[in-house]
Amino acid sequence: MSKYVLIGSAGSGSVIIELALTRAQAPYVLEQIPYLEPGPDRERLLELNPLGQVPTLIMPNGDVLTESAAIILHLADAYPDAELTPSGNDPRRSQFLRWLLYIVGAIYPVSTFGDDPARWDLDDDNQKLFRKSLERYRLSLWKNVEEVADAPWFLGENFSAIDLYLAVMRNWRPGRSEYARHFPKLSAIADNVSDDLALAAILKRDY
Known part of the structure; x- marks a missing residue:
């Protein structure tokens, strides 16, 4: 089964997405890096995300998704049973x-x-x-x-x-x-x- 690859860093905003992936029971691999430190991990991150920020999510089809709110909305669509967002007709x-x-x-x-x-x-x-x-x-x-x-x-x-x-x-x-x-x-x-x-x-x- 293809998996998401979550590039994150300890204690950062990527933890929010890790929690969402876990709640959704989505298959994923976590790659934790010191994202602000110069080096090959930083260079790879910059190739994927020009801002050099985490979370950066590589989707199963190879597309890259950044910005935590965008990732949350994607996961909500892909895994509706996780109830990450209210449904479209929900007044909330x-x-x-x-x-x-x-x-x-x-x-x-x-x-x-x-x-x-x-x-x-x-x-x-x-x-x-x-x-x-x-x-x-x-x-x-x-x-x-x-x-x-x-x-x-x-x-x-x-x-x-x-x-x-x-x-x-x-x-x-x-x-x-x-x-x-x-x-x-x-x-x-x-x-x-x-x-x-x-x-x-x-x-x-x-x-």
Whole structure:
């Protein structure tokens, strides 16, 4: 059977896609690389994805798919039983799309920008100020998600891929304990993801 090849890196956004592939019971191989380090792995990644980012997914037919939201929507179509997205006629579909793109379009980049503030040609003092500013902004962005979150999943009674994003991204800056203090509803949803033993094993390995 042909398999997906997921190129990822420990603790990165590729974990979200690994969780989705696992939930979908899709056949895949994980290739974990230090994606920012120069070398042959980095060169291969750049050939597949000009941004040099993970997740990068090589599909069974050889096509390359990047951008986590695009991968999630593909997997939802390919494996509908995984319930990664509400169906097209589900009234929650519009809110799913809204908040999925909010997370990947507004919050996710703030994490990326702060990973290596030196890239912005700032001196040490301004790098620290830049990162602190990003941290405050990220908290304000997550607050909007906390205010609309339902229970036990983000959309209420039905699981969706947004829950996987929460389970992974709460481990990023400002850290899990601080995230739980500010966003108890989102943290509870992330905890629910860990009730799936297969998903919990992946999260435990990376975090």
